[in-house]
Amino acid sequence: MIKIANLTKTYQMGDLSLQALAGVSLEIEPGSFIAIMGPSGSGKSTLMNLLGLLDSPTSGHYTLDGQEISQLSEDDLARLRRKTIGFVFQQFHLLPRTSAQENVSLPQIYFSKRVDNEKSSRLLEMVGLGNRKDHKPNELSGGQQQRVAIARALVNSPKIVLADEPTGNLDSKSEKEIMSLLCQLNEKGMTVILVTHEEEIAKYAKRIIRMRDGKILSDDAVQDRIRPEHSQSLSFPEEDSTKTLKPSLQILDFVVHLKEGIKALVANKIRTFLSMLGILIGVAAVIAMLALGRGAQKSIETQLASLGSNLLTLRTGSYRSGGVFLGTGAVAKLTPEDSEVIKKSIPSVKATAPEITGKGQVVYRDKNWSTQVLGTTENYATMRASVPVIGRFFDDAENRKRVRVAIIGMTVATELFGDSDPIGEYIKINKVPFQVIGILPEKGNNGWRDQDDIIMIPLFTAMYRLLGKSYVDQINIEINQLSEMAAAEEMIKSLIEKRHRIPPTQTDAFQIRNMQDIQSALSESSRTMGWLLASIAAISLLVGGIGIMNIMLVSVTERTKEIGLRKALGAKRTDILIQFLVEAMVVSLLGGGIGILLGCGITLTLSLLANWTTSISVFSILLATVFSALTGIFFGLWPARKAASLDPIVALRYE
Numbered sequence: 027m028i029k030i031a032n033l034t035k036t037y038q039m040g041d042l043s044l045q046a047l048a049g050v051s052l053e054i055e056p057g058s059f060i061a062i063m064g065p066s067g068s069g070k071s072t073l074m075n076l077l078g079l080l081d082s083p084t085s086g087h088y089t090l091d092g093q094e095i096s097q098l099s100e101d102d103l104a105r106l107r108r109k110t111i112g113f114v115f116q117q118f119h120l121l122p123r124t125s126a127q128e129n130v131s132l133p134q135i136y137f138s139k140r141v142d143n144e145k146s147s148r149l150l151e152m153v154g155l156g157n158r159k160d161h162k163p164n165e166l167s168g169g170q171q172q173r174v175a176i177a178r179a180l181v182n183s184p185k186i187v188l189a190d191e192p193t194g195n196l197d198s199k200s201e202k203e204i205m206s207l208l209c210q211l212n213e214k215g216m217t218v219i220l221v222t223h224e225e226e227i228a229k230y231a232k233r234i235i236r237m238r239d240g241k242i243l244s245d246d247a248v249q250d251r252i253r254p255e256h257s258q259s260l261s262f263p264e265e266d267s268t269k270t271l272k273p274s275l276q277i278l279d280f281v282v283h284l285k286e287g288i289k290a291l292v293a294n295k296i297r298t299f300l301s302m303l304g305i306l307i308g309v310a311a312v313i314a315m316l317a318l319g320r321g322a323q324k325s326i327e328t329q330l331a332s333l334g335s336n337l338l339t340l341r342t343g344s345y346r347s348g349g350v351f352l353g354t355g356a357v358a359k360l361t362p363e364d365s366e367v368i369k370k371s372i373p374s375v376k377a378t379a380p381e382i383t384g385k386g387q388v389v390y391r392d393k394n395w396s397t398q399v400l401g402t403t404e405n406y407a408t409m410r411a412s413v414p415v416i417g418r419f420f421d422d423a424e425n426r427k428r429v430r431v432a433i434i435g436m437t438v439a440t441e442l443f444g445d446s447d448p449i450g451e452y453i454k455i456n457k458v459p460f461q462v463i464g465i466l467p468e469k470g471n472n473g474w475r476d477q478d479d480i481i482m483i484p485l486f487t488a489m490y491r492l493l494g495k496s497y498v499d500q501i502n503i504e505i506n507q508l509s510e511m512a513a514a515e516e517m518i519k520s521l522i523e524k525r526h527r528i529p530p531t532q533t534d535a536f537q538i539r540n541m542q543d544i545q546s547a548l549s550e551s552s553r554t555m556g557w558l559l560a561s562i563a564a565i566s567l568l569v570g571g572i573g574i575m576n577i578m579l580v581s582v583t584e585r586t587k588e589i590g591l592r593k594a595l596g597a598k599r600t601d602i603l604i605q606f607l608v609e610a611m612v613v614s615l616l617g618g619g620i621g622i623l624l625g626c627g628i629t630l631t632l633s634l635l636a637n638w639t640t641s642i643s644v645f646s647i648l649l650a651t652v653f654s655a656l657t658g659i660f661f662g663l664w665p666a667r668k669a670a671s672l673d674p675i676v677a678l679r680y681e
Contacts, residue, residue, distance in 0.1 A: 027185070027217060028054035028077065033086035035072050035240075046072040047083070048240040054219070056185070059212040061220045061231035061248075069240040071190060074221045078188045079107045080594055080675040091185075101598045108137045108596020112179030114208075116191035118171045119591045119678065120163040120178075123293035126150060127159040130177045135282050136596040137182045149177040153207060169200025176207055178595075186217045193227055205230045206254040230254070283601070287609040294581075298613060301577040304570025305617030305657060306624065309650045311566040313625025316646040318632070319560070321639035336376075336508055337409065338515055340368075340501040340522065343534040359497040362485065364522060365403075368503060372517050374510040379406040380498040382488055386455040386481065390442040397438050398480045399455060401488020402502075409504050412482070417449045417464030425484035428491055433464040435478040455481065458492055511540060567653055570617070571661040578610055578665035589669050590677025603670040610662020611655055618654025622647055 035047040046069045054060060064070045075081040076088065079095065088095040090110065098106065112133075120129045130146040150159045153173040155166075163171055172192060179187055189208060193201040209230055212218045220231055228234050229252045236244045291298040342360055365380040379402050386399035406412060407419040412433075420431050432453065439448050448462045460483060469477035489495050505514045515538050528535040582589070589602055626642055633640045 027056045027058075027091060028052070029087075029089040030077075031087040033073075033076065033088060034084045035069075035076065035081070036084045046240050047076070049086070050240070050242055052235070052242065052245070054217065056217055057212070057215050059209070059218045059220075059230075059232040061222055061228035061234045062237065063222060063225075063228050063234060064237035065223070067239075068237040070221050070237050072240075073237070074188055074190055074219070075675050077186075077219060078111050078113060078594070079103045080678075081673075101600070104136075104593065104596050104598045107594070108133060108182060110185050112182065112184035112187045113594050114172070114175050114179050114187060114189040114192045115678070116194045118163070118168075118175050118195075119587065119594075120171055120174060121588060121591075122163055124289065125160050125162055126155060126166065126174045128289075129163070129174055130181055132592070133178060133182050133595040135286065136592070136598070136601055139282055146177070146181055149180055150174070153177050167200070168196050169203055172196060172200065172204050173207070176204070176211075180211070182596075184216075186219065187211060189218065189220045191221055191223070193222070193224075201227070202254060205252075209254055226252075283605045283608045284612070286605050287612055290585075290605075291609055291612060297577060297581065301574050301610075301613045302617035302620070304573030305567070305614050305654050306570070306621040308567035308570035308657075309618045309621025309654050310625035310628060311562065312560075312564075312650045312653065313622055313642065313646055314628040314632070315562060316560060316649070317625070317629040317640040317642045318638065320641040320643055320646070321633075336505045336511065337540075338503040338505065338511070338518065339539040340364075340503060340518060341499070341537045341539070343537040360499075360501055360522075361497055362489075364525065365498070365501045367525065368501065368518055368521065371521055372514060374506050374514045374517075376504045376506045377405040377409060378504070379403050379409055379502040380485060380500070381406065381502065382485065382493060382495050382497075382499045384488070384493040384495075386492070388438065388442065388481065389454040389457075390451065393442050395438060395441045397435075398475075399488065399492065400480055400482050401485045401493065402482060403485050405504075406482070406502065409502055411469075412466055414464030415467045417462070419464060419482075420484050425486050428487045429484060430458065430460045430487055430491065431463045431483065432460040433466055433482045434462055435466045435480040436468045437476055437479040438481060439465050455483075456492060515540065567657055571657040574610055574613060574658060575661040575665060578606065578662055579668070581609075582606070582665050582669045585669075586672065586677045586680040589672050590674045590680065593672070593674035594678060599670040602672075603666045606666035606669050607659060607662050610666065611658040614654045614658025614662075615651070618651055621654070622650055625650070 030050060030052040033047055033050045033052075034045065037044045037046060048069075050069075050073060062070045062073060072081070076083055079090075083096070090106065093106070095103070120126075121132070127143065127146050127150060130149055131141045131143065134141050134146075147156065147159055150156050153176055155170060155173055155177070158166060158170060163174070166174065176187075176192075187208070192208070193204055196204065205227065208218050208220065212232075218231075220227070222228055229248055229250065231248055232251065233245070233247050235242055236246075340360065360380070362380050365378040369375050369378045381400055381402040383401075384399050386397055388395045388397055403425055404419060404421050407414075413419065414433055417433070419433060420429065424431060432455070434442075434448065434453075442448070442453065443451070448465065451462050452459050453462060454460070460481075466478065466480070466482065471477065483492065485498070489498075503514075503518065505511050519536060519538055522536050526535070592602060629640045629642055632638050
């Protein structure tokens with residue numbers, strides 16, 4: 027079964043080389059019971075680790091079941107180890123926060139990718155712990171813990187059991203019970219290799235190998251072997267090849283590691299919460315800030331819609347005389363005729379709408395309200411998104427006849443009429459009666475004023491019957507296509523300067539504002555604010571990811587012995603890597619899920635208490651979820667790789 031030829035092992039400690047084994051040769055037949063003895067530093071534990079495939083020799087040959095070990099990779103050694111060898115450690119190495127049955131079942135995870143609880147229960151009954159399977163290690167005595175370790179070593183039905191000082195931490199009664207168990211295992215045909223420094227324990231074996239200074243001094247059969255009286259006969263659970271497990275027990279690798287990861291996280295709740303906290307805050311920040319940004323963008327879009335599209339606004343500028351600016355509209359004034367000339371003279375102009383504004387005191391029965399009055403023409407409704415939601419807009423005929431009709435904003439309607447229907451009712455504006463024929467669409471507050479606190483009346487009615495003006499404040503001009511805006515602006519300015527005989531030197535007599543420029547500026551501000559908020563949220567996620575990485579690195583350090591144990595029981599590098607990655611991802615996703623709920627709660631709170639416009643999108647939730655998962659994978663990768671790269675024997679010895 028085992029053949030060793032000229033095996034050496036040298037440890038490099040800085041500049042110093044320490045030879046632990048020096049040309050050891052050995053053969054072990056199936057069914058042997060061997061005790062390896064020697065003083066501390068003799069090389070017996072090193073030989074045991076090499077036999078158990080936990081360490082690799084510096085030189086020499088080791089053949090196990092006809093297979094040369096030196097030709098195998100680390101993962102191949104793990105596969106062979108979990109299939110052929112069962113370990114019984116002096117320190118027991120039981121996972122502290124899991125039950126005895128779960129400890130026994132641990133090697134099955136890496137051997138068959140399934141857990142057979144029936145078999146682990148029968149093994150615990152075999153070692154006399156059938157009634158203690160749900161107890162954790164701290165609830166068991168030292169002898170009971172070692173029995174659990176023996177049951178764990180047998181769960182994959184190995185050919186060889188390696189026991190490293192299995193009675194070193196036990197009292198005399200427990201010592202006899204453990205040796206009785208090992209003897210019975212050997213009598214059932216299992217190869218047992220025991221490392222001990224006690225002569226009395228070695229006499230339980232059939233053969234004693236004595237070592238000193240890394241060499242074998244003697245290899246003798248035991249003449250006066252101790253044969254313990256067995257209190258009970260071992261009955262190994264037989265493998266049933268015809269047994270078909272339920273589909274739920276055919277566990278995929280990922281599901282197995284997911285379960286193991288969740289167990290580890292639940293066992294360390296405070297550490298898990300601290301890991302989760304950073305991601306939780308980051309995701310909540312992403313949700314809340316994107317909701318605020320999107321809400322602000324929607325608010326700006328609403329305001330842009332009220333401005334209209336492809337619009338130019340013509341206003342009077344400052345006229346200069348003798349180096350002195352006379353003020354806006356001091357000499358040059360716009361008239362309704364200017365509006366008509368612009369429409370007729372420039373082909374790219376689709377429509378025009380002159381307007382004047384003033385203040386008005388509005389009275390309806392016993393209620394009165396001070397508001398803004400705007401006089402304009404019929405084209406204004408479509409140009410500035412002001413088509414009434416109830417009633418109608420006035421037409422050109424009503425404008426020219428100076429009819430006293432009015433379209434009121436939602437604020438005016440609420441203040442004067444409450445819940446009553448204002449259509450057809452008469453109001454007085456500055457003591458002049460007007461009939462209400464429509465209600466304007468609600469536009470909200472744009473930051474400077476309430477856009478719904480307004481009354482619109484025909485232009486000529488406003489000029490000659492209400493406000494007493496012979497000129498207009500500005501002319502709204504709609505252009506056919508966006509591409510014609512720049513050319514149309516130059517043509518309009520040239521035309522109006524010629525009509526008003528403005529000298530070439532007076533370039534500021536008229537001003538043209540391009541609403542597209544205003545829209546672009548507002549949109550760009552909205553995008554900038556959105557990116558700023560997203561960047562802040564991303565930084566929060568980054569900080570959360572770094573927190574996960576730090577906690578996972580601490581976890582790797584704390585669980586070094588556990589990692590060594592899992593590798594000794596047959597876990598490959600990828601098994602350890604996936605488990606730690608899964609733990610990081612579970613922490614991230616769980617923190618992300620709670621963060622999403624928290625972010626939505628914060629958003630709703632801001633919307634209700636601060637009256638801010640917010641909008642939670644499915645995209646932001648998906649983005650936060652994906653980011654939290656990727657954060658866990660990215661920042662969990664380094665700790666996971668560090669854990670996977672640990673040498674099993676070094677990890678087991680870690681203090």
